[in-house]
Amino acid sequence: MRIKRSMGERTFDAVNAILLAICCLAVAIPLLYVVAGSLSSNEAIMHSEVRLWPVGFNLDNYDFVIHNAVFWRSFGVTIMIVVIGTAINMVMTLLTSYPLSKAWLGGRRPIMLFIIFTMIFQAPMVPMYLLIKELHLLDSIWALIIPSALSAFNMLLCITFLRSIPEELFEAARVDGMNEYRILWRIVTPLSMPINVTLMLFYAVGHWNNYLGPLLYVTDRAKQPLQLYLYNLISQFDMDSAGGESVLELSSRLTPQGLQMATIVVATVPVVIIYPFLQKHFIKGALLGSVKE
Known part of the structure; x- marks a missing residue:
């Protein structure tokens, strides 16, 4: 049996999901930037072209x-x-x-x-x-x-x-x-x-x-x-x-x-x-x- 949830409960869950998603992005974006920069070419790093994806793949x-x-x-x-x-x-x-x-x-x-x-x-x-x-x-x-x-x-x-x-x-x-x-x-x-x-x-x-x-x-x-x-x-x-x-x-x-x-x-x-x-x-x-x- 599925319990019907009130509008307040659904709003509360939605706000929590949004806040948790923002927190996850705040943690993940710097990590992705570091990983992308470590895999990018020297020229891309020097010209600040790296964002969240490697530019000029380089090991x-x-x-x-x-x-x-x-x-x-x-x-x-x-x-x-x-x-x-x-x-x-x-x-x-x-x-x-x-x-x-x-x-x-x-x-x-x-x-x-x-x-x-x-x-x-x-x-x-x-x-x-x-x-x-x-x-x-x-x-x-x-x-x-x-x-x-x-x-x-x-x-x-x-x-x-x-x-x-x-x-x-x-x-x-x-x-x-x-x-x-x-x-x-x-x-x-x-x-x-x-x-x-x-x-x-x-x-x-x-x-x-x-x-x-x-x-x-x-x-x-x-x-x-x-x-x-x-x-x-x-x-x-x-x-x-x-x-x-x-x-x-x-x-x-x-x-x-x-x-x-x-x-x-x-x-x-x-x-x-x-x-x-x-x-x-x-x-x-x-x-x-x-x-x-």
Whole structure:
């Protein structure tokens, strides 16, 4: 049976559809322009002929990026930071969220207030830099991992999810002789897969897009991650970032704009490829708490 909808409901849906279409266009148009520019000829880019479709199809920019050792070195550093950092983030989040999700834990409220305090009031830039310096973490990937080892917001999401798991399940496991660590590994982790995948995506994208941390703490070019490489390439068109060629040799083959666009596309592709495989779990985790029984 089809329910007849009022004029107000149809108007509301139409306005929502129009607003969402405008938002999608606002996001898609810049992306299409970057992709089109990366595939266009040098002359078309220099004469501003590129809009949303490649003009004078050209793959020289991608050929240069693919054979650029500096780019792949930064890419490898970023992959290392994402893998190690996300693993540490997830371990810290689960080890913190599981006990704090138990109402019977003594001192739970002061601990949670202390962690939430760090979410509201964050350390200023200069004291944070001095702390990293005193810990001898400058020019190290650990300066980009340890300060963000635990996100208070993500921890609260995980606590909310773990509270939805029946406590009787944990009591039955304790009766069978399982300790809390085995319960966390054998029961909590498999059952909390939707929120785990969501948090992994949050943490991984955060590490992948981290720009301010490397800018402050990493000066060694051999250890600069991808976002700092893009900054040097886009804002300054640093020749060391571009692969060490002279300005004359580079300008005879490529334009800075085309090279920058191709680098941005290649740096964005991994996240775009991985997201569809995590979308199902991500949606379940994103809808956490929206429905109460």
